[in-house]
Amino acid sequence: MKRHLTILTLCVLACSSLITPPAKAARAEKWETLFDGKTLDGWIQRNGKAKYEVVDGTIVGTTVLNTPNSFLCTEKMYTDFILELEFLADAGINSGIQIRSHSYENYNKGRVHGYQVEIDTSTRAWSGGIYDEARRGWLNDLKNNPAAQKAFKNGLWNKYRIEAVQHRIRTWVNGVAAADLTDDMTAKGFIALQVHGSKTAGNKVRWRNIRIIDLTGPAKPSLTAVIVDGQNNHSWQTTTPPLKTLLEETGMFKVDVATSPAGGKPMDSFKPEFAKYDVVVMNYTGDDWPLETQKALVDYMNKGGGLVIFHAADNAFPKWPEYNEMIGIGGWGGRNEKSGPMVRWKNNKMVLDNSPGRGGTHGPQHEFQLITRDRHHPMMAGLPEKWMHAKDELYSNLRGPAKNMKILATAYADPAKGGTGEHEPALFTIRYGKGRVFHTVLGHGAEQLKSVGFIVTYQRGAEWAATGRVTQVEVPADFPSADTVSLRTANDAMFREIENYDFGKSRKALVAIEEQIRNTPPAAFASIETKLLNALNSPKSSFAAKQFVCRMLRRIGSARSVPVLAKMLSDKKLSHMARFALQHMPCPEAGDALRKGLDTLVGDLKVGVVGSIGQRGGGKAVPQIAELIKSPNPKLALAAVTALGRIGTAQAAQALSSARVPSNLESLRDTSYLMCADKMVAEGNAAGAVKIYLKLSVSESIIVKIAAYNGLVRTEKQQAVPLVLALLKDKNIQLQQAAGKLVVEMPGAAATKAFAQQLGSLRGNAQVVLLSALEGRGDKAAAPYIAKLAGSGSVSVRLAAVRALAILGDGSNVRLLAKLSTEESDIGKAALESLSRLTGSGVGAALVEVVRSRSDSAVRLNVIRTLVARRQADAMPVLLVVARDADSDVRQAAFKALGTLAGQRELPVMVSILLDAKTSSDLTGIERAMVAVVTRIQNPDAAPVISALAKASNAQRPHLLAVLARVGDAKALSAVRAQLKSGDAETKKAAIRALADWPDPQPLADLLKIAKTGVNTIERALALRGYIKLIALPANRSASDTVKLLKDALALASRADEKRAVIAVLPKYPCSEAAQLAEQLKNDTTVAAEAALALSKIKQLTVNKTLKATASLNNGNAKNALDGKKGSRWDTGRPQVGGEWFTLDLGIERTVTGITLDAAGSSGDYPRGYEVYVSFDGGSWGKAIVAGKGTKPLTEIKLPRPVRTRFIKIVQTGS
Missing domain, CATH: 2.60.120.260 (Galactose-binding domain-like)
Known part of the structure; x- marks a missing residue:
């Protein structure tokens, strides 16, 4: 070393990787010029008023006084590209080239922002560095790249090469590598030439030879997505199709759907191949998946998969830990404080709320405002700070692990509309493993999926989850404002070259048309319709062009379009496009044209028209369609039954009721019949709907029967209580469970009482279902009735009752639950848990009263444990009282509770309890409690303990000394040292033990002295063991100094176990002195083996380094x-x-x-x-x-x- x-x-x-050469443009991509050398076509000026003009084949930008930064921007957006250009800048001017940049009305009033490749003519010489204009400032300067600084030539033409590929941006100045940045904030935007605001007019920057290779490639679906559905407490059948369409409309996604078996059916075969897809969209809430399927999703996310959680998918899998980490927070399904915290937005940051309570609530559907909280996240780029969402459920009190969660937008849950009064998370991301999760709570049903705010964030969120970037950077003109909801019923554009459009060609004309329609009021649609009809009638228009026109007429067409479209109904190639347009046109002529088609069309064309009439709700066509139910063509019969349900009039219902259908259509006929009833309710004909629901409530189909009862509850409300009770009494478990869900949804306190009063009339599983449903209602009025079932009856019923009391109970139920908690069964465990979770009024006082009472000892013990579990601080007075109780078990439980709940304020009373204690078990118990208190609190004051030493008996004093050892401050040490002079042998030994247990090495000298001069062997042995123990504590002491202390201990060690204690410490301080001491001890036969092992460890540590x-x-x-x-x-x-x-x-x-x-x-x-x-x-x-x-x-x-x-x-x- x-x-x-x-x-x-x-x-x-x-960090980015080491500098690498620029990418070679050797592939099939071709250079495109961004500047033709003559005009500024394809460019648009934004922000400041600097002058841009074309002079001698160059773009010249000239500074103007008193104007902000100016930008000449490309009309086209670019994602991945290689850009090359040359420029010449006057001395002293500051400029730059913007890439992947934007100008949003909702961001700093349209100020251009994004990555800027610097042009710096100052002595700083940072040309080629990357600056984040109007956002974060410098991202990659050139302070430490002198080669690049020298590459820039002041007063001469310079050449830049800029490569932007995925998250990486690299620049070269005259062929010399300059900046290398990895950043994922913006993936797509325009290119712009900046003229910086200047105090001097007339300074110029010139650009020429501007060319680009667009690496993005032609627009085609390159990502794969799978929507998982099949079970949901919302209608997945009506939300999956638009979810799929919205992804496909981006042009990025190829979308599959994985539909699970129906609820209650075997799930073993449900094994979506998640690994095949870039993103998984969850539209599922239902039965648990097989473990193999769960593992497949976890593996997929750990390896970098993408996941979108849509609305009620956060209700799913409350007991699957990994899923709950993926979604961040969720609701319902029994989620409560054990599932994790609620998430709030307070003081401009995310805040976790650990308050107890169930997870997941929402008031009635209403329009609400979202507030963007992270405007720099690529998903939220350019969106307004505040925007309205369509009438929807506003999820509140969602709770869960909330790990790696980032809030993008919140919505205020107004108490006046059943809300929490909190800013609830509405859009957020979660990082799980290497994967990305986008979670949106918006989107109850198909209507909500028309909300433009939902559409934009869903499409962006899916792309981000799949790739980690967002290239859908445009903010549509119909995006909602702070006070107006926007529903998408039309797209926008302008008209150029539409007749020449075909698949694979540029969609520029189509985008222009859609843009114009979007920005045009309906009163002005006529002129656009005329142009669309001209294109539709043109012999030059291709099939692709006519398909597009039909889509536009579907949105803005009037009676003028009907004759043209009606002629197309018989064209096998164009019929479906024409009928789709007619289907959505509101004029009655469109419906008449479709109805006439029933008389002339055959085969699939007729089937399609029947479907379109059903979608329109064409009541006039009911007689014709009713006749088609008898058709030998099974497709036509099926379409007729479906259409009548969608039309939903009383006449359509009558036709379905009287129709004789084959067995394979009976289920569909019943579904359509139900649809008629639902539509009648919506249109105010509740009486007619009830007749249908009652008729179908006796259906042999469980699904139909449940749907009928759902309808009855919606229409009859509290009058439906007897019907739901009848369903509860049915022997079919599925029907009982469905009834339970209906009980939860029925409004009003009267309904709670009516159901609760019937608890005694039900038996077995029906009681369990109703108990769970009453718990789900959360109305405490049911508690007295539930309490009656907790004491006797079947175990399952009693368990359900006891668990329901946790939510519905209050102080009046404490004694019952406390008594039940002593049962040696699952009932006892459930009662104890319910006691700890009770939230009603008077709970704390009732618990205290039970402890204070002369109840059964086991009852009082469990309540004391409950006080600890609830962290019931106001129970401290009663705990201090029962710490002196006549029952020893109660005293011991009180001691343990005090150890958890007491603080400095209770310490003097605890000392007095110790001084009054008579038995060794009580002394030990209160000592442990005091030790727990002084260990837990910061800077404990040992004064009460120290003063008690003088009053304590010889039997009590050792316990006080043990407490002082845990305090460990200077006053405590002084008090313990004083007891070393005690004339009582046991007190003196306790003082030595206290020093030996000290939390830091302060008493080392004391222990060494006793080990040398103690009056007896026991004192010396205790001191020596403590001395060795304290040596091993952290002391910021060198290893060699520590070994010196161990040598002192070894000199006093007379027994083998004392020597072994020294040897055990040696490897913690590897050094030559430690090795020498271990080598020396190898000669001692009583510890030779231990010394050899220690020496081996020391050598290994010093060699491996x-x-x-x-x-x-x-x-x-x-x-x-x-x-x-x-x-x-x-x-x-x-x-x-x-x-x-x-x-x-x-x-x-x-x-x-x-x-x-x-x-x-x-x-x-x-x-x-x-x-x-x-x-x-x-x-x-x-x-x-x-x-x-x-x-x-x-x-x-x-x-x-x-x-x-x-x-x-x-x-x-x-x-």
Whole structure:
């Protein structure tokens, strides 16, 4: 080992790899010119008013007084690219080239922001460095790259090469490598030429030969996604299709759907191949997955997979720890304080709330406002600070591990709308393993999925989860404002070259049309419709162009479009596009055209039209469609049954009721019949709907019956109580469980009472289901009825009752639960847990009263344990009283409780209890309690214990001394030393034991003296053992000095066990003196074997010289700083802010003269300031032995003098 210690790589900013040559443009990509040398076509000026013009084939930017920074920006956005250009800048001017930059109205009033490649004509010479304009400032300057600084030529044309690929940006100045940055904040944006605001007018910057290779490639689905559904407490059947469509509409994703078996069915076959996909979208809440499937998802995420948690998916798997870590926080499913904290947003930061209570609530659906909390996260880039979301459930009180969680947006849960009064997390990310999770609580049903805020964040979130970056950087014009909800029913654009469009060609014209429609009020749609119809009728328009036009007419078409589209219904190739357009057009003529098509179309074209009429809700077509149920074409019959359900009128319901369908369509017919009833409810015909629900409530299909009862509860509300009770009494367990869910959802205190009163009339599983449902309602009015079932009956019923009381009970239930807690069964365990979780009024007082009472000893013992579990601080007075109880078991329980709950204020009373104690068990018990108290609290005051020594009996005094040993301060030590002079032998021995148990080495001299001069063998032996024990405590003492102390102990050791104690300490202090002492002891036959083993360990430690490293940040990679490999390094993973530290354990003591911190390859990552500390024990550091500032990648720290040490700590002090 050289005396000059080296840390190979201590980096503070996130490190990139060593400098590599620029990528060669040798692939098929072609250079494109961004400037044609004649005009500024394709460019747009933003922000300031500097003058940009074309002069002699160059773009010339000229400074103007009193104007902010100006930017000439490309109209096109770029993601990955290679850019080359040449520029000439006047002396003294500051300029730059923006890349991946943006100008959002919602960010600093449109100020251009993003990465800037610096043009610096000053003596600083940082041209080619990377600056974050209007955001974070310098990211990669050129302080430590003199070659790049010299490469820039003032007053001459210079050439830049800029490569932006994935998260890495590199620059070259006249062929010399300059900046190398890895950063993931922005993945896509425009390129811009900056003219900096100036105090001098007329300074110029010139650019020419601007060319680019766009490495992004043509837009095509390159990512894969799978949506997991099949079970959900919400309608996954109506949300999965739009979730799938929204991903596909980005042009990035190919989407599959993995649908699980229905609830209650075997799940063994459900094994989605997660590893095949870039992102998994969870639209699932239901039965537990097989362990193999769970493991597959965990492995997928650990290896870097992406996961999107959609709305109620955070209700799933409450007992699967890994899933709960992935989602961060969740609700329902029995989640409570044991699941983890709730998450709040307070004082502009995320705050964890560990208050007890169930996880997951929401009030009625309502529109609410989201507040963007992390505007720099790529998912939130450019979005307004505040924006409205559609009428939706606002999830609140979600709780869970909340590990590695970052909040992107919150929503205020207004108490006036059933909320918590807290800013609840609405959009957030979680890092799990190497994977990324985006969690959105928005999106109850298909209507909510039309919300533009949801659409944009969902599409961006899915891309981020899949790739770690976001290239969907545009903020749509219809994004909601702070006070207005925006639902997407149309897209926007302009008209150029639409007739020439075909698959694979540029979509520029299509994007323009969509943009115009989006920004046009409906009253002005007519002119756009005319242009679309012209394109549709044009013989030049391709199939792809007509498909696009139909999609636009679907959004803005009027009666004028109907004749053209109606003609297309009979065209096998264009029919489906035409009917989709007609299907969504609100004019009655569109419905008439589809209805006429029923008389002329055949086969699949007719099937499609039937489906479109159903989607429109065309009541006039019911007679025609009803006849089609009899069709021999099974597709047509199926479409007819489905369409009637979607139409949902009373006439459609009657047609379904009277229709005779084949057995394979009976289930679909019942589903459609239910849809009719649901629509009747929505349209105010509750009476007609109830008739249908009642009719279907006796269906043989369990699913249909449950759906019918759901409908009855929604319409009849409290009047449906008898129906739900009847369902509870059904022998079918599925129906009982469905009834339980209905009980939870039914509103009103009257319903609670009505159900609770029927508990006694139910039996077995039905009682268990109702008890659980009443618990889920959370209405404490049910508690008296539930309590009656807790004392007797079947075990399952009693268990459910006892557990329900934890949520619904109050102080009046304490005695019952306390009595039940003494049962030697699961009932007893559940009662004890419920006692600890009770939240109602009067609980604390009732618990105290039971302890104070003359109840059964076992009852009082359990209640005392409960007080401890609840951390019931107001129970302290009664605990101090029963610590003197006549029952010894109660006294012992009180002692233990005091050890957990008592503090300095109770210590004097505890001392008096010890002075009154008569038995050895009581003395030991109260001693342990006092030891626990003084160990737990900071800076305990030992005065009450010290003053009691004079009053204590000889039997009590040793216990007081044991407490003083744990206090361990100077006053306590003085008091213990005084007892060494006691005339009572046991007191004197207790004092020696107290010194031997001291928490630090202060009493070493006392113990050594006693070991030498003690009046008897026992005293000397006790002192010697304590002396050896204290030597081994941390003392910031050199190994050689420690061995000297051990030699003193060895000189007094007369027995083999005492010598072994000395030998056991030796390997902790490896040095030549320790080896010599072990060698010497090999000659002692009583300990020769132990001495030989110790010697072997000492030699191994001194030969191996293993270095160990720890760090305040990124500790898992600290070892990389010591492996000697240039390709690996340690870094903090964040910019320097001061206070970061890196510690070395040299394994043994060594003499150090200096330290080298090598950040080569990451030239800006050296410490801006540093302090160096040394220590023998790794805990006592003292003052810094040297301090200074880093100025270059290789930081050589010379110590003022050679230092003998084992531990070195380097603290970074700059920023």
